[in-house]
Each structure stands twice: as structure tokens, then as C-alpha cells.
């Protein structure tokens with residue numbers, strides 16, 4: 183047991199209580215953020231004359247040493263400490279003496295942990311943005327090479343109207359693009375520095391909170407010290423964004439799993455992204471897509487978990503808030519690896535274009551276009567709808583498609599039909615003529631691709647402002 187408090191206690195903490203209370207097992211992953219935050223605090227204390235410049239310098243050097251020793255394996259983050267903050271301060275004091283004991287001047291673990299968690303989350307928001315940007319590039323590549331790849335578009339999982347693979351993937355481009363916009367707005371709201379809020383009511387030391395905020399790449403210090411130590415909104419917002427991202431990936435994975443079945447065979451998942459069965463030698467399973475779909479649940483779970491932790495908390499800090507970490511870290515690890523794996527799977531996947539096109543030819547995906555043909559010939563839409571319904575019935579019976587009907591048979595159903603009907607209901611015409619903004623027709627699609635490309639090149643990727651903080 184190594185803790186930062188104990189002066190007012192006459193008996194040691196029960197070991198079980200100590201273990202229950204400790205967070206080092208999971209907050210040790212915030213070592214980097216804790217060290218950066220403490221260095222910024224120490225520099226400020228020195229600058230303000232609250233501690234001496236030489237103490238500030240030896241604190242900074244000592245903390246950098248701790249970080250590099252942990253990285254190199256020379257120093258282990260021992261679970262005998264209560265949390266990562268106690269670990270850093272205790273080892274620092276062992277190494278540099280009294281100066282180490284001055285580091286916590288004007289600071290509480292409440293604003294310290296609020297800072298560390300915010301820095302960690304901000305870093306994860308940036309990593310997530312970078313991964314999504316890579317994914318957008320992969321999706322765009324698929325779009326660009328599949329403007330003419332016909333496939334059925336579905337509603338109710340029934341073939342509805344013909345689209346192209348470019349158009350279908352363009353829908354996912356839009357989802358991921360919105361995910362990135364969401365991350366950007368979360369980043370902007372969360373980028374305020376809570377350090378200097380103390381336990382809850384600020385401090386009597388002349389801290390320079392603007393300096394600390396700026397040093398750590400924040401836009402400004404937070405406005406209210408009670409809110410600062412008890413706010414986890416930014417984390418909830420990020421978990422929400424991750425949940426939506428997972429929902430998007432999961433929808434696509436569900437399609438990939440379906441498209442990969444023997445019945446569809448629209449896609450072939452690469453061997454490097456598939457797995458086999460221990461008993462059935464013929465099997466090649468879409469495990470990665472299934473796992474992404476399955477892991478969506480635990481990301482949602484973390485969001486629900488944290489919302490529930492926060493809902494009954496009176497101001498300001500309560501120990502319940504230590505429960506923000508495990509679920510959030512798990513959600514971040516899960517979602518970030520899912521984006522990466524999904525991207526790799528998509529990049530290496532083969533689309534069976536012929537099979538997709540054949541599938542678009544069947545299933546009467548051109549029935550709406552057949553009705554529209556009749557409308558152009560002067561038939562009211564409702565009647566046209568009914569005539570085409572009759573054609574479909576006829577075709578089902580004869581096991582043929584609408585464009586395989588003879589002109590005589592067509593005329594028997596509706597006399598206005600002429601030779602030009604066949605051209606109108608051909609798959610190519612059906613797609614080519616869909617030129618409204620956002621539709622699958624090649625000219626509309628080219629515009630969509632252009633603006634998608636422009637988004638990727640113009641919308642810079644978020645970078646973690648403290649990524650190289652310790653190298654300075």
C-alpha cells in the first residue's frame with residue numbers, strides 16, 4: 183500500500199478496501215498524460231514563483247525520467263500504488279527528494295484526473311479521426327472504380343431498383359464523413375483545460391491557468407471549477423460518437439456477411455481477413471465482419487454505463503467517477519481496432535461484379551422504369567403501376583424478366599408499348615437516367631465523387647497537440 187494520504191488516520195486501510203478503491207490497474211495507461219500535465223503544472227508553479235525555478239526544473243527532469251524508464255521497462259508501474267497519480271508523485275519524490283513533494287501545490291487529484299482523462303480522450307478523438315480518414319480513402323477508391331458496377335439496390339432486403347456499387351459505398355462515405363464532423367465538434371467543445379480547479383473551489387495560490395491551458399494545447403481554461411472536476415460530458419459525447427461509428431460499421435458488416443454467403447457471392451473476403459472451421463474443411467468464415475458487428479454491443483454498453491454512473495451524482499467530485507475509465511478505455515480500444523480492421527478487410531475484398539450485375543437483372547428492379555415508360559406514353563401513373571404488376575405476374579409464371587417478354591405479350595397487357603420499351607428498361611438505361619443530385623447515374627455519381635474527394639483533401643486530420651510534448 184502506497185498512498186498520498188494517511189496523516190489523519192490511526193489505523194491502516196484494510197487490504198480488501200485498498201484493492202477495491204485502487205485504480206492503478208487501469209489508470210496506469212494515462213501515465214503519459216499524467217506526466218505531461220504535471221510538467222505543465224510545475225512549469226507554471228515555477229513561473230509564478232510558487233516554487234523555485236530549480237525545483238520546477240528538477241520536477242520536469244524527474245518526470246521525464248520516470249516516463250522513459252517505464253517505456254524502456256526499467257521501471258514497473260507497481261500495483262502497490264493507489265493510482266497513476268500516486269505512483270508518479272511517490273517515485274518522483276524518491277528520486278528527487280523534497281522538490282517532488284512540492285509538485286502537488288495548488289492541485290488536487292480531482293482536477294488532476296479530470297485533466298488526464300480529458301487529455302487521454304482528446305488523443306483518442308484524434309486517433310479516431312485519422313483512422314476514419316484512412317477509411318474514407320478506401321471507400322472512395324471502391325467508389326471510383328465501380329461507377330459502372332451495377333447491383334440491385336434493396337429495400338426490406340428485397341431487390342428494389344438498380345444502383346451501382348459506387349452509389350452503395352457512397353452511402354457509407356457519407357456516414358463516415360458525418361462521424362468525422364461529429365468528432366470535430368466534440369473536440370472543439372472539450373478542448374478546455376480543467377487543471378487549476380483544485381478539489382472543487384479553485385485555490386488561493388496565484389495560478390496561471392491560461393498558461394497551463396496553452397502549454398497543453400487547450401483553447402482556454404474551463405470556466406467553473408465545480409463543473410471542471412465533475413464534468414464527463416465530453417467522454418459521454420465521444421462514447422456516443424463511437425457508438426454511432428460502430429453502428430455504421432456494423433450495418434456494413436451485416437451486408438458483407440450476407441454478400442459473402444454462397445447464396446449471394448457478391449464479394450470474396452480475402453484469405454488474410456477470413457478464418458476457417460476446425461471441423462468443416464470447406465468453410466471460409468467472415469469472422470472479422472461478425473466480430474465488428476458483435477463488438478458494437480460493448481461500445482453501446484460503455485455509453486449506457488457511463489450515463490448511468492453520472493445520472494445521480496451531486497456536485498462536485500464523487501468517487502463514482504473513477505468508474506468512467508474501464509468502460510471508456512474498452513470502448514476506445516474496441517472501436518479504434520474495429521475501424522482499422524474493417525478498413526483492411528474492405529481494402530482487400532474482391533467484388534464479383536458479374537454476379538452483382540446478374541442479380542440486378544433479376545428481381546424486376548426495372549419495374550419502376552417500366553411504369554415510368556408508360557407514364558411518358560400518357561398512361562396515368564396509378565394505371566401504369568397496375569399494368570407493370572401484371573407484367574411481373576406474367577414473368578414470374580414464365581420464369582423470365584420483363585425485358586425478355588415479347589412485344590406481342592407486352593402489347594396484350596398495355597397496347598401503348600412499342601419497340602423503344604426494351605431500351606428504356608435495360609439495366610444501363612435505368613441507372614444512366616437517374617441523374618438527380620445524389621442518384622446513381624454516372625454523371626451524378628461523378629459529381630458526388632468529386633465532392634467526396636474534395637472533403638478528404640480539404641478537411642484536415644486532427645492531431646494530438648501533446649503528441650511530442652516530452653520531446654521538447
Ligand code: ARG
Pocket residue numbers: 205209265291292295499501503504505
Ligand atoms: N482514481 C481517482 C479517479 O479516477 C482519482 C481521483 C481521486 N480523488 C479523490 N478525491 N479520491 O477518479
